[in-house]
Structure formats: C-alpha cells, structure tokens
Amino acid sequence: MDPSHVARCAQLAMLLEVSATPKPGNIDRDHNYTDTRFEHFLASAVGVYPVLEKAARSESGAGALIHEAVAESGKWQKGGNTHFGAFLLLIPLVMAAGRCAKITTLQWHARRVLRETTVEDAVEFYRAFSEAGVKVKPVDDLDLGDAASIDKIKSQGLTLYDLMRISCSYDMIAEEWVMGFRKTFDCAGSIQEMVEEKGINDAIVHTFMFNLAFYKDTFIQTKFDSKKAEEVSLRAEEIFEKSFLEDVTDDIKAFDEELLKEGINPGSTADIIIAGLFVSLFEGMRF
Secondary structure: OOHHHHHHHHHHHHHHHHHOOOOOOOOEOOEOOOOOOHHHHHHHHHHOHHHHHHHHOOOOOHHHHHHHHHHHHHHHOOOOOOOHHHHHHHHHHHHHHHHOOOHHHHHHHHHHHHHOOOHHHHHHHHHHHHHHOOOOOOOOOOOOOOOOHHHHHHHHOOOHHHHHHHHOOOOHHHHHHHOOOHHHHHHHHHHHHHHHHHHHHHHHHHHHHHHHHHOOOHHHHHHOOHHHHHHHHHHHHHHHHHOOOOOOHHHHHHHHHHHHHHOOOOHHHHHHHHHHHHHHHHOOOOO
16 A cells, blocks of 8 residues: 555544544634643644655554654654654554555454564653653552553563553553554444434544543543543433434534543544544545
8 A cells, every 4th residue: 555645544534533523622623721732733744644644554563653652742742742642553553554455354463463563663652751741550569650560561571462451451551552453443334324314423423422522532541530531431322322313513513521620521523533633544435
C-alpha cells in the first residue's frame, strides 16, 4: 500500500473525530477546554503526518514511532496531550496497513505488528508517556510514573505487547492490543453501516454513543473513578436506546453540556473512534 495514502487515512481519521459534534464531554468544533482547544487537535493531526508516513513504511519500531508521534505533536501545539491514546492504536494499524497487499488482511497484519514488539519498543513507550504527561491508573509494579520502571522492563525482558497484557484488565487501549483491535473493527463496521444514511458526522456521534454506553471509559475511570465511569455509561445507554424510537439530538446536547460542566471527558472512547475511522477510510469508505 502507498505509504502516503495510508498516512492520509490516519490523518483524516483524527480530523474527522475531533470535528464531529456533539460528542458528550469531548472537544469538538463547538467546544473547547480551558487549556486545550479544537485548533490544538487540528495542529497535532497535521503536524504528525511525517511520522504516520514513516510508520506506513515500518521504518522504525512501534515504540519509537509512538514516541516520535508524541514529540512531533508537541512541536505544533501548546494544548498538551491531544492524541497519545490515538497514537497507541494508530501507529500499529498504520504499520500493518503499509504491509497489506489486500485491505482485508489489515487486522491480521495489525495483530502481527503487536506481537512483534520488542523490549526497546516498551522503553520508548515509557519515554513517550513521560513526555506526553498522560494520566494513568497507579500500579504497584512497572508504574508509568516511575523512571525506575525502565530498568525493570529491561531486566525482565518485557516487550510493549507484554506491557499491554499487564494493563488490559483496566485499560481500554491496552485491551485493544491484546484483543486484536476488536472494538476498533466493530467501530469501523458501525460507521460504515451508517455513513450513507446519516452522513459522516452523525455516524461518528452514533458510534461514539454506542461505545460510551457499553464500555466504561478508561480516561474517566482514571480522572475520577469506576463509579463515575459507570454512571456516564448508563446515561449514554439510556440515550442510545431511546434513539431507536425518536430523535435524541437534544438529549445528546444536554448530556454533552452536563459532562463539560463536570469536566468529564471520555478520551479513550474518542481514541477508539479515531482508530475505527482509520480502518473505515483505509477500507475505502468515502462520504
């Protein structure tokens, strides 16, 4: 596959996700946070293009590419961490796409990329994490906030895939690695199924609401707690189920305002939407 084409699919996926509105609690073209704005996400998506093309050529390991993507994103905007979780999903998917002879083999190649990760990939991931300033759940062993964890990774010979296996019970992104991008490809199927009838914006919003309803968002659990994440999912589920009977646009907008007021942002759900959009675009979806 043409590396430029693959990279543009990833770049457009990031742009489409942040532009879709309303996505309850998250930045979009109608909502900003105090320190992070819509424009910061646009700058990150555009600025990271050379790294995405490099990933499509598999010119570096996954960990180094994730680290490079975080660094490049930070060069173009001052809004902080915009796409760290998205890079964790996009980089291996983009690497896999660059290896595909047929689009139907993307998931197989993606799983292979994950299992080929090395100890050095794990070390680079830790360095990327430190630069991005990401909030994660504290753990007793291999704490991402502890610089000594790098020495433990090296001494124990842990790959990046191994780290994701350790984290998969409480982290959505890590679970995607271990489960072979199951939610990502389900998300892609949902978007592609609805795009002709609803248009790309509403297809994204509908899929976002489905994922928020049925999967507790990791970022909410980390920033608040599991109870708050569950409350958000239950509210999203009420609205999603109501959507089969009537127009729920006003309900989603009200839910959006509630979450924004409380500072609740389902960032991990947005990351999976980005990955799903990439898969959809790579598979030929147009709108």
